[in-house]
Amino acid sequence: MSTPVVVTGIGVAAPNGLGAAEYWSATCRGKSGIGEVSRFDARGYPARLAGEVPGFAAEEHLPGRMIPQTDRMTQLALVAADWALADAGVRPKEWPEFDIAVVTASSSGGFEFGQHELQKLWSKGGRHVSAYQSFAWFYAVNTGQISIRNGLRGPSGVVISDQAGGLDAVAQARRQIRQGCALVVAGGVDASICSWGWVAQLTSGRLSTSDDPDRAYLPFDAAAAGHVPGEGGALVILETAGAAIKRGARIYGEIAGYGSTFDPRPGSGREPGLQRAIQLALDDAGLAPGEIDVVYADAAAVPELDRIEAAAIGAVFGVRGVPVTAPKTMTGRLCSGAASLDLVAALLSMRDGLIPPTTNTSPAPDYGLDLVLTDPRSLPVQAALVLARGYGGFNSAIALRRAGSAQLGKKDPG
Amino acid sequence: MITGIGVVAPGGIGVKDFWSLLSEGRTSTRRITFFDPAPFRSRVAAEVDFDPAEHGLGPQEIRRLDRAAQFAVVTAAEAVADSGLAASLDPYRTGVTVGSAVGATMALDREYCVVSDGGRLDLVDHAYAVPHLYDYFVPSSFVKEVAWLVGAEGPATMVSTGCTSGIDAVGYAAGLIREGSADVMVAGASDAPISPITVACFDAIKATTPRNDDPEHASRPFDRSRNGFVLGEGAAMFVLEEYEHARRRQAYAYAEIAGFATRCNAFHMTGLQADGREMSQAIRAALDEARMSPEEIDYVSAHGSGTKQNDRHETAAVKRSLGEHAYRTPMSGIKSMIGHSLGAIGSIEIAACALAIENNLLPPTANLHEPDPECDLDYVPLVAREWPTDAVLTIGSGFGGFQSAMVLRRPG
DSSP states (O other), X not given: OOOOEEEEEEEEEETTEESHHHHHHHHHHTOOOEEEOOSSOOTTSSOOEEEOOTTOOHXXXXXXXXXXXXXXXXXXXXXXXXXXXXXXXXXXXXXXXXXXXXXXXXXXXXXXXXXXXXXXXXXXXXXXXXXXXXHHSSTTHHHHHHHHHHTOOSSOEEEEBTBTHHHHHHHHHHHHHHTTOSXXXXXXXXXXXXXXXXXXXXXXXXXXXXXXXXXXXXXXXXXXXXXXBBOEEEEEEEEEHXXXXXXXXXXXXXXXXXXXXXXXOTTSOOXXXXXXXXXXXXXXXXXXXXXXXXXXOOOOOOHHHHHHHHHHHHHHHOTTOSEEEOGGGGTOBOTTHHHHHHHHHHHHHHHHTEEOOBOSOOBOGGGOOEEOBSSOEEOOOSEEEEEEEETTTEEEEEXXXXXXXXXXXXXXXX | OEEEEEEEEXXXXXXXXXXXXXXXXXXXXXXXXXXXXXXXXXXEEEOOOOOGGGGTOOHHHHHHSOHHHHHHHHHHHHHHXXXXXXXXXXXXXXXXXXXXXXXXXXXXHHHHHHHTTTTTOSSOOGGGXXXXXXXXXXXXXXXXXXXXXXXXXXXXXXXXXXXXXXXHHHHHHHHHHHHTSOSEEEEEEEEOOOSHHHHHHHHHTTOXXXXXXXXXXXXXXXXXXXXXBXXXXXXXXXXXXXXXXXXXXXXXXXXXEEEEEEEEOOSOSSOOOTTOHXXXXXXXXXXXXXTXXXXXXXXXXXXXXXXXXXXXXXXXXXXXXXXXXXXXXXXXXXXXXXXXXXXXXXXXXXXXHHXXXXXTEEOOBTTOSSBOTTOOSOOOBSSOEEOOOSEEEEEXXXXXXXXXXEEEEOOO
């Protein structure tokens, strides 16, 4: 049995709440953060709704010199990292410098920053491009900046697998902990709500063109017609259960199992990989399907993808065999931030015995899912499963176990 | 175990031509031809003369795949063919890891210019977007292309840690095999960054060389006259195979990935401290994982970018970690010949290391006539060297503060 790796800190920047407490309260109340795009004038585009993080003023949280050299996604990530470390009661300066690492996911880098510099290049010439362009847009920037801001010199990394990256980063962090790194800041925080990023996302063919915030993103609904993009995400603090108990840290839950697969090439006639990812995560966790109390779905809201996900959940858990939820109907899909945010919601479900709703959706009965709708469901949650998929065929699943249940029970600090 | 290699490098497409270039100490740097470089400070690059159709890509693939994705697919195909595994891959037990620092930056630069009408439009025009723009937007599409090519359905990810991506992607993949998540990983890295936006941003921080009057000799790691790196492009992909899996089918193995580690300097997004402390930590950790002592290292493949600060930084790091043995160990930099292809180069250097072990021959550092007095190790100047080589250390350093080290060993 490998050393249990647990989450002891959470930092959130979400469209329906800045900070974990605000996000969780909004999510359980069914309060949405989806609205008309405000970061640029989207009226001329086929899709006009987004989940934007409200009321975030970077200068309130970060030194002034950081602002011109960072994209919005990095500003959100730096603040989420600060909150996660504080939540875990970790002051990095008191730790040996090589003991703490950072593993983040990205999906498309600092795209808004990149748009500004590309515009300078093409309209005014190369000499007008910012010196910060050499790093502010690239995919590794959040890890680098979090490392620098906090003096973290451990074995860090960056993974990219579209939405699945938010789980893949946490899984890589767990590997680093098992190989002896003491603490890892992990997860995804993303943003690319700028006209250039918008046009790129439109070509995926998966954006909803509805103007009604309550009807635009309807996963597992017969009327599903794409998703609403959003920005934000979450970072968590990982360490071994033993270390957490020793320093008296609060344990949100254990990263008990992980599975990752890739879909076969379209037209191959082979089965999609999501069900296998679920099975791998459960096996890795040593959990039977019946022990999972809630599944946080990927919830693509593209009929073909919804069908595949419903079939995978049905095959493992049975028809209406497990409560399923997708609170991302309140935030939109946050690129690499989405699954990290779901992971946080699942941990808080275990803490509070409360499953937040999938708002707005009226599930198509033939999917056979027990979707938690409209109101949160009170239910003791001992174990949860979080699913994420990325464009092209990435499938990832993480199984979480509650602190205080079976494996961690005797050692639970309270 | 590395049981297959594919390389696309400037001046050498395919493993054979790549190794000829390195062992003959030729350089492939030249004045930029992809666009008119006249407005830029640095006008030199190492470009690949690459025709995707010649390498089996169809018209639709050529449209859908950014140049870096094309490199990734072509090198993955070469690596899988080289390994002899093609027909017998188990999809569920085969994964993909592709490293890239800047993804589809060439396509994004080009397409931005169109949708913004040359930067005129603040709100870019979606009517002019190409259908595969999302594939350029998310560089993880490279992973998809490689997975489709080889039929992999196991764990698949892109690793993007700036200029250490090429080492980190292979290290990540080796880790997946070690933990039992896959038997075979098709892993490596690709970058094709020679576009105006990349040239402009490196101009802005004076990271690239302005030695425009002498492009063939512009990449000069460890030389007193060095004044910046030469931008390059390319890819290397490998078939990595679990030891028993390779042994059972009596596969030829180039090298074993014996140790890998990475650290962050938490100092500056682009700057390095002169003492090389974090890189030396990574080297020590990689040696520990390999259970090897510094004295067992026969050759060091340097990062050797040719910037003032890098070459001093890594010289210090190697001395700090290998001690006196650093002075007895040849260390060369192939960026002197093929430029710095950002995230890809780490994997291309791993390919060079595997071939150095196979051939007992060390590629030289080209253009090294007068070493910087602060760079006082044996950098194998100008001419390749026959050298018994059983174990190699390769190191890399990247924007964001990443410092990575990998130890490769002759298969036992």
